[in-house]
Amino acid sequence: MRTAHLIFIVVFIAAISAEKIIACSICAGYGQSLSLREQALKSNSKVILFGVITKSSLEVDGTGKTEISVQKNFVLPADFKPQASISIKQYLPFDANAYNGILLFADYSKGQLDVFRGVSIPSKEVSNYAAGALGAITLKGPALLDYYLPFLQSPSREIATDAFLEFAKASDSMLLEFSKKMNPALLKSWILDPKVPEERLGLYSFLLGGCGIEADITFLLEMLKSQDSRAQAAFDGAMVALIRLHPAQGWNALDGFLKADNTPLQTRLSCIRSIKVANEIMQGKSDKAEIFKALNIALKQGELADLAIEELRKMKHWGFTQEILSIYGTKGFTAPVMKRAFLRYALTAPKDPQIEKFLAQLETKDSQMLLEVKESLGLVPLNP
Template sequence: MLRFLRYSLPLLAVLILSLASAPTTACPFCSMQGQTLAGEVAGADMVLFGTLANANIKDDTTDLVLDSVVKTNDLVAGKKVVTLPKYLEPDKLTQYKFLVFCYIFKGKIDPYRGMAMKPDSDIVAYLKGVQELKDKKPAERLPFYFKYLDNADPEISMDAFKEFANADYKDYREMAKNLPADKLAGWLRDRNTPGFRIGLYGSLLGHCGKDKDATLLRSLIDDPERKLSSGVDGVMAGYTMIKPKEGWEYTKSLMKDPNKEFLMRYAGLRAARFLHDFRPDLVDKKELADGVAQLLNQKDIADLAVEDLRKWGCADMTNRVLALRETEAYTTLPIVRRSVLRFALSFPDVAADSAYVAEQRKSNAQGVSEAEEILKLEQAK
C-alpha cells in the first residue's frame, strides 16, 4: 500500500514528500516525537498530584487531597485540599491518584487535564527531576531520562522515550558513549520491548558496545523469529558504529538483494543516510553512494535512491541514473521519472543531464516546471 500511494502522488503530495524528507533536528531512529511532560508542566500555571475525594454532583465539584505540588501557585499555598470545579464520579477513580494540570483564569482554578496514575507511580519524583533540569542542555538532561526508559509506569517510560525522540543526534552522541551497554543489550534481547524503541536502543548500543554487542545487533536482524519491522535502521547503524567495515558490508548486502522485503532494504537506505549525514567518519561517502546506487535496479525503491544520490551531490552517478530510462520502473512509474528529472536538473553542468533536461522541456514542459518548483522550495529551506 505504501508503495502504491507513493507511485500515484499528485504534485502537491510530491512537494510535501520532498520537504518532509529533508533532515530534521530529532532522533534519526525514533518515530514518537511530540509534546513531553516537561513541555506540559512549563505550559501549565499549576500542576498538582493527589487523591480525589468528596465529589459533589450538585455543586459540580471534587476535592483533590494533595500529596504533592509539582508546580505551585499562590492559590494553593499552604493548602492540603484543593476543590476542583468539576464533578468526577468517585467510585470509578478510587484506585488511582491524579496528576492535574491547571490554568488560573480570573483568579480561579481551571483544570484542563488529568492523568490517572497508580498510587506507587514515580511521577512526582520524575517531574521534580524534570523541573530541576529544565534549564540544562539536552546532553545534560538525557542521562536522567535514560534511567526512566524502563520505568514501570508507562506514562513515565513513554515520556522519557519522547525526550530522546525529540533530541538531535548531536545531543546524545557523546553522552551515549557512557551508557551501560549491558542494559541496552538486555532491552534489545527482550521480546517485549516495543518495536518503535528498537532503533533508538540499537543506535545507543552502537556508541558504547563492544564486539559481542555487534554480534547481538546482527542477530536481531537475522533472527527469522523476531522479524523486526521497525527500528532496523538504528540496529544497522549501531552495528556499523561498532564494526564499521563489517557493518556496512552487511548493510550493503541487504540493500543489494531485491528479494529482501522492502522495509528491510529501506532500513538499509535510512542507515546509509544516517552515516552520510551524521557519521562520515565511519564510512567513506563514495562507499555510501555506491551502496545506495545498488537500489537503482529495484523498481520499488529506485526513486528513493535517486533522490538521495541527488541530495548528496553525486553528479558522477549520472550515467547510472539516466540508465533508468531503459527500465520498466521508468516506463511505468511517474514517481521514478520525476526523480530522474530532478536529478538531471540538479547538475546542469553535466552534459548528459543537460541534454536530458532539454529533451524533457520539449516533451514534458509542465513536468519540468513542476520539478524546478520543487527544487526551489527545497533550496529555500
C-alpha cells in the first residue's frame, strides 16, 4: 500500500499546522495540533459535514473509495448543493458492526471537493460533542475553557483528547487566570487517577498552583520527590505550581534538586524547563532574583551549563559574564555543544574589555567554531 494513501487512514489525532501557535508552556508538543474548533476556523475548511460511512473499498494499487451518507452539514459554500450522500476518492476504514461516523473537513474549488482531514466519530456521543465544538467557534478567553472543562474527563477518548487540546493551546496568562477558580480537590483526583494519560498530568498540576490550599503544598512536594513515572511526567507543572503556591518552598526545592549529586539527569532537565516557565509567568523582582540564582546553580553543573547559559542569554542577564567566561574550556565544559553556548552568550552580550579579550583569543584558538556561531546568530553572511 502506498504511503500517500496510508496518511489519510483515520485515527483521532491532531492535524498539523505550519503556523506558529502560542500555547501553554507546560504542554510542549501541542503547539501545532488543531482541535476541531480550530480546524473549523481555518480558511481552507470550506466544507464541514458529518456523515456515516456506508461502504468503502481499497484497491491493490493503494487507491480507494468511500461512500458516505451525509447526516449534517455544518459549513457549505454558497455554490455547494447539499447532498444526501457523497463519494470520496480515499479509503476510510469501515466496520459493519460498529458506528462508522466521520467528520470531514474539505476545501472546495471549481466544483471539486478536496477532503484534507477526516475525524473518526465512533459513537453518537462523540457526534454530539463534535457538533457542540463546531458551534463553539466564537467563544474566546475564559468562556472557551469554561465550555470545555466538563469534557476533560469524558469516558470517550476522542472527546477528552479534543477538550484537553483546547486547554493545552490556551496561553499561560489565560490558564493562570482560569486556574484561580478551579476546584483543587477535583484537580488532585485527576492527577491521582491512573486512567488519566501521563501527558496531561503536568497541566493539571500547573493548574493546581492557582487554586491550591496549604495542604496541597505537601501534596506537590511529595510528587516532586517521587520517582514514579507518573509523578515524573508531572514534574514541570508540579514544580511551577509549588513555586506559585509557596515561592520560598518552591525555589528551595528546585535549588535542592539542582545541587544534589544524586539527582537524575531527567529531573535536572525538568528543573531547567520549570525555570523557563517561571520566567514566562512571574515578573516580580524577587521572582527574577530566584530565577537567576537557580540558573547560577545550574551553571556550575557541567551537564546543564549550556542550557543555563542559553537561558541567561535569552533573558539578557549578563551578571554572570565573568564566571561564564572563566570556565570556558575547563574540565566538564569542553564539549562542542557546550562551547557553542558560551560563544553565543559572548557574542550577544554587550561588549566590554573582558568579552573583547575572550573573543580575540577565540579568533586564534578556534576561529572556525567562532565563525559558525556568528553565522548561526546572523552576525556574518553564511559561506556559500
